[in-house]
Amino acid sequence: MSRPEDILPPDLFYNDTESRKYTTSSRIQTIQSSMTHRALSLLSLTSPSLILDIGCGSGLSGEILSASASEGTPGGPHVWIGFDISSSMLGIALEKEVEGDLFLADAGQGVPFRAGTFDAAISISAIQWLCNAETSEESPAGRLSRFFNGLYASLRRGGRAVCQFYPKNDVQKKMISAAAIKAGFGAGLLEDDEGTKNAKTYLVLTVGGGDVRGDITSVVAGMEGVDVEDHRRGVPRKRGEERKGGKQWIMRKKEQMERKGKVVKTNSKYTGRKRRIAF
């Protein structure tokens, strides 16, 4: 399967013809709208909010955000601000007269909003583009970190962000979620139809404080058909590291003393073991 990310940078790939194809294809429209609804259910907004749409394109997701609660948008109608790097896509959004404010901006250059602006952020099929750097001055890691740092600052405490993206492979998936965690987010990956051709990956991000209780797994609490797999470890334990007073430590000390010519008791299977209390 060809990936547009590998062909051209986003501002060139989505030219006038490609943008029109993308926006008028009913197949893409259906997929985008179902993904937007899924992302909205993860955001669990209850009242009209200010939402950031990263990579809003021609406003397919934005139209759903501006829809009212009776039309199937929870908590709607929301006010949204969207940015995209492709001017052709934004041109189509202007033609459609979408309600949100549009910006021509590159998410990899940061998010130019003051702290605590948004209640939530949404991104549909966009952030995999951040894993490509087009010039030698920038790197995928740098772009990702600038984006996530900016996003973290611009969300209010207790805010959430859901980014649907198409990872090329596991490495990319890990790189993106690691960058989000480094920026301070609580991050989790939700995968729909895992292992099939139409698998969808959602990066769910929470900002601490506010009304999100517990950790990231509480976002999906109460959702049907979601299995939680927790890959976090408590305190990372380094293998092969000796503890003072442990068996390895005793053995090393005994060897040291032996080399110095001291009299050392012979090693046995009881060396370094604790005496039983009964003794």
Added chain:
Amino acid sequence: MKLLTLNFLTCAIKTCKSSPLSFPLHPREVELEILETDYNAVFLRNILPRLEWEALRVLAGELGLPSLPESSPDVSSLSTSSEEDDSETPTQVAQDLHRLLLETCIKEGKLVCGCCGHEYAVKEGVANFLLPGHLV
């Protein structure tokens, strides 16, 4: 671009981030337009505490709009509830705010950072925040 958005927008250049002058951006040679939208009471109540009122007053002054009161209006002053049918009617304050924040838009013009002087062009309501590589 709505004036509400301008109340949240800062300069995108990294070195400006730490400077208080990078917010708000100053509009220059702008052309305004009114795009009617539905009044949304809950949203207005939600966004009001997050507004930088001082920046909004400066903005209204720069755009030559009627001047705003010294301090931000109280959330409770946005609506008057009638006791008969439990419905809430927006007050004049709320309607003016809605007009100013959500219906007044910048159509053409420039936004200038007060710190570095970088100019962001606004065309057909879309602001260009793409930066050349050396400024990122």
